[in-house]
Amino acid sequence: MAKIGTIHNRDSFLNKISKSLNRPRLTGPIPRPEWKYQPQHEVFKGASPDELLDIMKVHCQKIHTNLYETDLKGLPDVLNEVVEGYGGGPVVISKDERFSEWGLDSLLKKEWPSRDMAVFEWDYTLGDENVRRAEQANVGITISEITLAESATVVLFSDKDHGRTINFLPATSIMLIPKSTLVPRFTQAAVKMREIHQQTGRVASCINFITGPSNSADIELNLVVGVHGPIKASYIVIHDL
Amino acid sequence: MAMKISTEKFNDRVEQGIHDSFMRGAVAGAQDGMGVKRRVVTTDELSNWEDWRNHAEEIRQHVLANLDYYLEQLSENIAQRGGHVFFAQTKEEANEYIRGVVQRKKAKKIVKSKSMVTEEISLNAMLEEEGCEVVETDLGEYILQLDDHDPPSHIVVPALHKNKEQIRDVFAQKIGYTKTSTPEELAYHARVTLREKFLEADLGITGCNFAVAETGSFCLVTNEGNADLVTALPKTQITVMGMERLVPTFEEMEVLVSMLTRSAVGQKLTSYITVLTGPREELDVDGPEEFHLVIVDNGRSDILGTEFQSILQCIRCGACINVCPVYRHIGGHSYGSIYPGPVGAVLSPLLGGYDDFKELPYASTLCGACTEVCPVKIPLHQLLHKHRQVIVEKEGKAPFSEKMLMKAFGLGAASPALYNMGSKMAPVAMNPFTVGDKISKGPGPLKAWTEIREFPAPNKERFRDWFKNREKGGE
Ligand code: SF4
Numbered sequence: 213m214a215k216i217g218t219i220h221n222r223d224s225f226l227n228k229i230s231k232s233l234n235r236p237r238l239t240g241p242i243p244r245p246e247w248k249y250q251p252q253h254e255v256f257k258g259a260s261p262d263e264l265l266d267i268m269k270v271h272c273q274k275i276h277t278n279l280y281e282t283d284l285k286g287l288p289d290v291l292n293e294v295v296e297g298y299g300g301g302p303v304v305i306s307k308d309e310r311f312s313e314w315g316l317d318s319l320l321k322k323e324w325p326s327r328d329m330a331v332f333e334w335d336y337t338l339g340d341e342n343v344r345r346a347e348q349a350n351v352g353i354t355i356s357e358i359t360l361a362e363s364a365t366v367v368l369f370s371d372k373d374h375g376r377t378i379n380f381l382p383a384t385s386i387m388l389i390p391k392s393t394l395v396p397r398f399t400q401a402a403v404k405m406r407e408i409h410q411q412t413g414r415v416a417s418c419i420n421f422i423t424g425p426s427n428s429a430d431i432e433l434n435l436v437v438g439v440h441g442p443i444k445a446s447y448i449v450i451h452d453l
Numbered sequence: 454m455a456m457k458i459s460t461e462k463f464n465d466r467v468e469q470g471i472h473d474s475f476m477r478g479a480v481a482g483a484q485d486g487m488g489v490k491r492r493v494v495t496t497d498e499l500s501n502w503e504d505w506r507n508h509a510e511e512i513r514q515h516v517l518a519n520l521d522y523y524l525e526q527l528s529e530n531i532a533q534r535g536g537h538v539f540f541a542q543t544k545e546e547a548n549e550y551i552r553g554v555v556q557r558k559k560a561k562k563i564v565k566s567k568s569m570v571t572e573e574i575s576l577n578a579m580l581e582e583e584g585c586e587v588v589e590t591d592l593g594e595y596i597l598q599l600d601d602h603d604p605p606s607h608i609v610v611p612a613l614h615k616n617k618e619q620i621r622d623v624f625a626q627k628i629g630y631t632k633t634s635t636p637e638e639l640a641y642h643a644r645v646t647l648r649e650k651f652l653e654a655d656l657g658i659t660g661c662n663f664a665v666a667e668t669g670s671f672c673l674v675t676n677e678g679n680a681d682l683v684t685a686l687p688k689t690q691i692t693v694m695g696m697e698r699l700v701p702t703f704e705e706m707e708v709l710v711s712m713l714t715r716s717a718v719g720q721k722l723t724s725y726i727t728v729l730t731g732p733r734e735e736l737d738v739d740g741p742e743e744f745h746l747v748i749v750d751n752g753r754s755d756i757l758g759t760e761f762q763s764i765l766q767c768i769r770c771g772a773c774i775n776v777c778p779v780y781r782h783i784g785g786h787s788y789g790s791i792y793p794g795p796v797g798a799v800l801s802p803l804l805g806g807y808d809d810f811k812e813l814p815y816a817s818t819l820c821g822a823c824t825e826v827c828p829v830k831i832p833l834h835q836l837l838h839k840h841r842q843v844i845v846e847k848e849g850k851a852p853f854s855e856k857m858l859m860k861a862f863g864l865g866a867a868s869p870a871l872y873n874m875g876s877k878m879a880p881v882a883m884n885p886f887t888v889g890d891k892i893s894k895g896p897g898p899l900k901a902w903t904e905i906r907e908f909p910a911p912n913k914e915r916f917r918d919w920f921k922n923r924e925k926g927g928e
Contacts, residue, residue: 217532217731217744220550225540225750226521229696232757238522244701245515249508251501252708271721334738342738343686347652363721372736376685380678398722402707405728406667409703415668417534417734418684421726426678429718430593430610431636432617433482439592439640440647441678441725 256396264361264394271364275424276437278446288319294446295351298384301329304349307373336372343377352382356389362397365423369416376418385442390452455575456805458604459789463812470784476614480784484775509712510830512705513766523666530669534731536744544574544751558689560656566680567591568660570695572791588650590679596620599627606785609717609771657687661694667702670730676723690741696748697765712828716770752804764799766829773823779816795823795833811852814840
């Protein structure tokens with residue numbers, strides 16, 4: 213558990229606010245408001261996983277992201293193909309048992325290294341060396357925890373085994389997406405995040421919502437794909453349902 | 454950069470603005486693209502847009518009405534996670550606290566992601582005084598910083614007024630760039646140059662799109678991924694937020710982020726939405742070891758409880774700027790504030806005082822396009838009107854006559870088109886969803902615009918009518 217942080221100047225600051233609002237300071241917990249409008253829950257309500265996947269596929273075309281589909285059996289081949297398409301290694305992956313459960317051990321631990329494609333698995337005991345490896349990597353591979361169909365967005369939670377920079381420092385990015393993680397939109401992910409917090413009292417220190425590769429329209433409003441984050445991104449949807 | 458970006462007189466700035474033909478073309482292009490087309494194309498799924506706006510508005514109003522409570526909750530939760538919170542009444546207090554952190558950490562190399570509030574408090578000037586190298590990492594901000602701190606002209610696309618040849622020249626002069634003016638090559642060069650800066654930085658500074666009271670979190674909304682490197686690599690992080698930028702829980706954050714990305718850039722979500730909570734956890738490898746949140750008042754509490762309170766609902770999406778006919782005509786720099794366009798014309802006099810910004814409420818046709826497009830339903834044109842009333846009361850007269858104003862905007866009596874345009878745009882702007890069909894069938898946004906302009910004007914008090922009325926009122 214982290215040390216408790218400090219808070220400075222709070223009372224005078226908040227007293228000024230309550231004075232401006234012309235009422236005493238609010239202290240006790242205030243009940244969660246009953247909102248009059250809740251349009252967000254209506255979007256793609258009741259859509260099946262297949263329908264959600266279709267929605268996501270359509271949107272992928274707008275975000276410069278290739279979407280591949282495979283079952284578990286075909287996963288090693290598809291992953292190999294996409295990584296080769298990006299020019300091979302070095303590859304950096306998060307430390308996650310699912311890679312092994314999905315039958316990727318042979319590819320990641322034997323085949324690629326034997327072809328001179330280095331694979332680095334995130335290892336917190338090595339400290340900053342992880343960041344150095346991520347910076348040198350050509351491809352970063354991570355697994356989506358929640359996937360938003362509407363915007364074709366993957367959601368990642370950081371922890372000691374899931375470094376933040378795997379998704380930002382490598383030149384290209386591949387996200388493995390179990391089809392079972394699909395939800396209609398951001399709304400369901402937000403509800404889930406609250407649930408996790410209420411159940412565990414914790415929130416990951418970094419939650420990333422990632423939608424395609426990095427881009428910018430800052431120069432004459434021309435869209436340039438690939439600015440500070442990955443220059444290219446691919447999604448591999450795994451039919452796990 | 455402070456809030457005020459120019460010492461020239463309002464009329465002179467406007468004069469320069471309307472003679473800058475690239476700028477005007479760029480602004481027009483941006484408005485056509487961002488103000489109309491992208492909105493229609495990307496928001497058509499949200500058929501019940503008015504419900505979304507109503508919900509966003511009720512969230513923002515609820516937070517403002519209970520602001521002290523939510524700020525207290527936010528600060529408690531951040532401290533629980535080991536983060537430090539500093540409440541700064543003034544920009545001086547904010548800068549002093551940050552100076553203290555910089556000195557204690559002996560920070561010399563600082564990377565920043567885009568933040569309006571740090572501009573508002575002139576943070577970079579203080580950091581440079583401390584001998585730090587401060588690098589803006591948002592591409593648009595980086596371009597402006599390299600060009601001897603050229604001020605931003607748009608709150609979402611800060612370097613909108615610059616063309617790619619100018620950008621190439623700046624890169625060539627300042628960072629030894631030798632390639633062409635294609636945006637891809639320019640951006641790639643910035644990527645490589647800035648990557649070094651990220652890796653060697655000892656302090657990262659960000660703004661805050663929305664803080665989340667219930668969990669002590671905050672989120673950053675970007676497309677470039679720069680904010681993620683700013684918050685993942687340096688060992689110390691300072692985040693600066695305007696005190697009103699928060700929501701009760703993740704669920705309201707979600708709604709406002711969705712409204713922001715749609716209204717700002719016409720995207721369902723930007724490439725990166727990043728939700729951060731406290732410093733890194735014990736065994737984490739990346740993310741800051743030390744986290745500070747600086748919550749800034751700087752005049753905001755004086756707006757609370759007044760007739761201008763609703764401007765604090767603003768989520769800085771820029772949509773009002775993208776549809777404003779006056780902004781289109783005079784460009785961002787004419788406003789003389791880091792906050793241009795309708796939002797700036799309301800906010801700048803409130804935060805910066807009428808002395809410096811009393812002309813801004815007149816840089817509007819009161820056509821109402823801004824109000825109709827605002828995702829959190831701020832009655833912008835009514836607030837502008839209120840400003841004018843306050844100014845007239847204070848000064849005993851308006852700072853302008855009609856003639857001066859028309860002249861300032863470069864308009865003869867024979868060219869009233871500008872002032873009609875705004876009101877005639879309003880039907881497009883106010884309901885991008887229901888008119889979606891009509892527009893997407895057209896050959897392009899420009900055509901759509903001209904078609905719309907032939908529609909009868911909505912029944913609103915317009916600029917010229919307003920002037921007429923005012924004249925009748927006996928001036
Ligand atoms: S006033 Fe409304 S439209 Fe303008 S920037 Fe703020 S939220 Fe956006």
